[in-house]
Amino acid sequence: KKLKIASIPGDGIGKEVVPAAIDVLETISDLHGGLSFDFTEFPYSCDYYLEHGEMMPEDGLKRLSDFDSIFLGAVGDANLVPDHISLWGLLIKIRREFEQTINVRPAKQLPGIQSPLVNPNDFDLLVVRENSEGEYSSIGGRIYRDEDEIAIQNNVFSRKATERVMRFAFDLATKRQKRVTSATKSNGIVYSMPFWDEVFKDVSNDYPDVETDQQHIDALTAFFVTNPSRFDVLVASNLFGDILSDVGAGIMGSIGVAPAGNINVNGKYPSMFEPVHGSAPDIIGKGIANPIGQIWTAKMLLDHHGEEEIGQVLLDVIEETTSDRIVTADLGGKHTTKEVTDEIIKRLKAK
Amino acid sequence: KKLKIASIPGDGIGKEVVPAAIDVLETISDLHGGLSFDFTEFPYSCDYYLEHGEMMPEDGLKRLSDFDSIFLGAVGDANLVPDHISLWGLLIKIRREFEQTINVRPAKQLPGIQSPLVNPNDFDLLVVRENSEGEYSSIGGRIYRDEDEIAIQNNVFSRKATERVMRFAFDLATKRQKRVTSATKSNGIVYSMPFWDEVFKDVSNDYPDVETDQQHIDALTAFFVTNPSRFDVLVASNLFGDILSDVGAGIMGSIGVAPAGNINVNGKYPSMFEPVHGSAPDIIGKGIANPIGQIWTAKMLLDHHGEEEIGQVLLDVIEETTSDRIVTADLGGKHTTKEVTDEIIKRLKAK
Numbered sequence: 001k002k003l004k005i006a007s008i009p010g011d012g013i014g015k016e017v018v019p020a021a022i023d024v025l026e027t028i029s030d031l032h033g034g035l036s037f038d039f040t041e042f043p044y045s046c047d048y049y050l051e052h053g054e055m056m057p058e059d060g061l062k063r064l065s066d067f068d069s070i071f072l073g074a075v076g077d078a079n080l081v082p083d084h085i086s087l088w089g090l091l092i093k094i095r096r097e098f099e100q101t102i103n104v105r106p107a108k109q110l111p112g113i114q115s116p117l118v119n120p121n122d123f124d125l126l127v128v129r130e131n132s133e134g135e136y137s138s139i140g141g142r143i144y145r146d147e148d149e150i151a152i153q154n155n156v157f158s159r160k161a162t163e164r165v166m167r168f169a170f171d172l173a174t175k176r177q178k179r180v181t182s183a184t185k186s187n188g189i190v191y192s193m194p195f196w197d198e199v200f201k202d203v204s205n206d207y208p209d210v211e212t213d214q215q216h217i218d219a220l221t222a223f224f225v226t227n228p229s230r231f232d233v234l235v236a237s238n239l240f241g242d243i244l245s246d247v248g249a250g251i252m253g254s255i256g257v258a259p260a261g262n263i264n265v266n267g268k269y270p271s272m273f274e275p276v277h278g279s280a281p282d283i284i285g286k287g288i289a290n291p292i293g294q295i296w297t298a299k300m301l302l303d304h305h306g307e308e309e310i311g312q313v314l315l316d317v318i319e320e321t322t323s324d325r326i327v328t329a330d331l332g333g334k335h336t337t338k339e340v341t342d343e344i345i346k347r348l349k350a351k
Numbered sequence: 352k353k354l355k356i357a358s359i360p361g362d363g364i365g366k367e368v369v370p371a372a373i374d375v376l377e378t379i380s381d382l383h384g385g386l387s388f389d390f391t392e393f394p395y396s397c398d399y400y401l402e403h404g405e406m407m408p409e410d411g412l413k414r415l416s417d418f419d420s421i422f423l424g425a426v427g428d429a430n431l432v433p434d435h436i437s438l439w440g441l442l443i444k445i446r447r448e449f450e451q452t453i454n455v456r457p458a459k460q461l462p463g464i465q466s467p468l469v470n471p472n473d474f475d476l477l478v479v480r481e482n483s484e485g486e487y488s489s490i491g492g493r494i495y496r497d498e499d500e501i502a503i504q505n506n507v508f509s510r511k512a513t514e515r516v517m518r519f520a521f522d523l524a525t526k527r528q529k530r531v532t533s534a535t536k537s538n539g540i541v542y543s544m545p546f547w548d549e550v551f552k553d554v555s556n557d558y559p560d561v562e563t564d565q566q567h568i569d570a571l572t573a574f575f576v577t578n579p580s581r582f583d584v585l586v587a588s589n590l591f592g593d594i595l596s597d598v599g600a601g602i603m604g605s606i607g608v609a610p611a612g613n614i615n616v617n618g619k620y621p622s623m624f625e626p627v628h629g630s631a632p633d634i635i636g637k638g639i640a641n642p643i644g645q646i647w648t649a650k651m652l653l654d655h656h657g658e659e660e661i662g663q664v665l666l667d668v669i670e671e672t673t674s675d676r677i678v679t680a681d682l683g684g685k686h687t688t689k690e691v692t693d694e695i696i697k698r699l700k701a702k
């Protein structure tokens with residue numbers, strides 16, 4: 001099996017951690033005769049914008065559409081290009097145009113890593129986020145000037161997208177602990193969220209073996225702090241999933257380890273794998289960026305293409321490495337990006 | 352000075368902690384000749400709804416409008432009355448009709464209380480939440496049926512309300528550490544949140560002595576876990592303030608200690624003081640509800656009426672009590688509501 005992967009290192013530390021994770025994937029391909037990768041790098045980024053006046057060329061999406069998956073580092077550096085241009089011109093554009101309607105983000109306590117929580121209690125959860133509509137709609141505007149000005153933004157929730165993300169979450173749950181928690185706020189947001197709750201109820205009827213629960217987003221974020229191990233799979237709107245996955249990264253000890261996948265479920269376009277962290281302009285060029293988020297994201301890419309067995313080996317190796325405290329500064333270690341990556345590669349070879 | 356207070360114990364443990372906090376306020380009035388209270392209790396609650404078919408009588412608001420402040424316990428018990436009826440018929444109705452456009456919610460590490468964080472580092476922050484519009488608008492609806500159904504909900508942000516909550520936050524910051532952090536999400540929510548950022552910039556120009564910072568809500572909730580002590584005052588929209596204040600309560604160790612004030616700033620109507628916690632139907636009648644949230648809320652009522660000195664004494668006494676571990680089960684103690692309250696009263700008398 002040969003996978004054609006478009007790599008987009010993007011901005012900042014994306015340029016440091018993507019090559020590291022590609023080294024890991026190449027090692028895996030060397031070790032497993034049956035699997036190989038054909039990487040093509042695309043320079044789309046804020047630097048590209050400064051040179052060309054756009055985040056990617058007009059035929060950029062067309063070029064990317066030929067690949068089996070996209071492997072992305074980080075997009076955005078507000079010192080170079082305003083966020084709304086860099087993100088909506090690349091990251092969110094790809095998510096939308098390639099119908100990557102679902103964003104999957106695991107959060108799991110890693111051995112050897114000090115969680116900021118006193119009792120992390122081996123949490124292991126999965127945030128399944130709607131990735132195409134909801135609070136991130138591009139419908140809205142303003143009226144009046146000065147003290148009378150009003151800005152309106154629409155939240156748009158379709159049954160199609162809502163059902164789709166929920167079914168995806170329930171399907172994942174059947175392979176895990178068989179528990180799905182829905183993030184809502186129907187006590188305060190009285191049109192979109194009661195609708196969300198209704199669809200959740202309907203979908204849950206099709207999964208009698210899965211235990212369900214629904215919590216308001218305010219209480220839910222607090223539970224991530226007080227008792228994260230009570231959760232298995234969570235399903236959330238675009239905004240609520242965004243928030244929950246960052247809190248999930250926070251309780252892991254560093255946003256630098258959190259992986260993510262933007263999944264196209266209709267098979268028409270490639271999916272995109274990108275870690276939760278950003279471009280971290282403050283540590284560019286120091287060689288200390290944490291590569292684990294990107295490498296764990298590579299595991300999600302493997303899983304997505306049916307290589308769950310190798311994916312599991314990779315996660316095991318990541319956990320052995322953190323357990324032995326071969327970690328970067330954000331995790332309280334002194335190792336470089338390269339040292340952590342080399343250690344993971346060495347351990348993969350020893351398996 | 353005599354303060355006319357309308358007390359609404361409401362539902363569940365509200366009926367246990369409101370009387371406790373009133374005992375504390377009465378003690379304060381006995382000790383300080385210059386201050387007295389005239390309490391009138393109103394039975395508005397889910398029980399009231401079951402008897403009368405409404406959460407409060409038609410002239411309920413009119414009756415409440417005569418008071419200097421409202422002292423509320425908790426509203427809502429989904430086992431008795433659906434949330435959207437109980438909350439929108441009482442809690443949110445009072446917030447809106449009495450133009451309580453700002454919600455103030457402190458989060459502070461209390462001595463003797465185990466935070467769920469390894470390094471709470473003596474955090475002491477204040478969430479200032481817009482309380483009348485934004486994501487909690489009552490504008491929206493649905494179209495189409497079955498698989499084509501779409502729900503739309505408007506977020507409405509006015510310059511008036513946005514500026515008002517921001518000025519309130521900056522004014523509070525000038526009396527504290529002089530730092531204000533704005534909660535935004537302008538990288539994903541592209542109409543309302545860039546507007547929010549613009550107003551924040553405008554208002555901050557009027558406060559050159561206050562340091563400002565702006566963070567996306569996803570990162571911000573994670574920072575509440577990884578480094579809450581970096582914050583002083585935060586200003587947030589209705590939804591973001593709701594989320595941040597619950598995470599704030601979470602890192603304090605129990606939602607049972609978190610206080611709040613719904614502030615009317617134009618002086619036309621009473622303000623309302625209610626703790627962050629809900630009615631906790633699971634522990635009703637056991638006498639173990641934590642009274643600290645309600646008693647700390649009483650301190651906010653005192654502050655609001657210019658009694659900051661007594662308010663500070665009350666907070667000191669609360670902290671001495673937690674420091675000596677005279678606390679309820681939610682904080683890992685064995686004391687009852689009454690024992691904690693009596694201890695606070697005893698210590699007040701000894702001051």
Ligand SMILES: CC(C)[C@H](C(=O)O)[C@@H](O)C(=O)O
Pocket residue numbers: 187188218438593627
């Ligand atoms: C009960 C609910 C509507 C309310 C809110 O979201 O405002 C509560 O969570 C709060 O924070 O007071």
Ligand SMILES: CC(C)[C@H](C(=O)O)[C@@H](O)C(=O)O
Pocket residue numbers: 087242276538539569
């Ligand atoms: C950069 C931003 C628009 C994005 C989002 O909110 O989707 C990011 O926070 C994420 O979670 O991938």
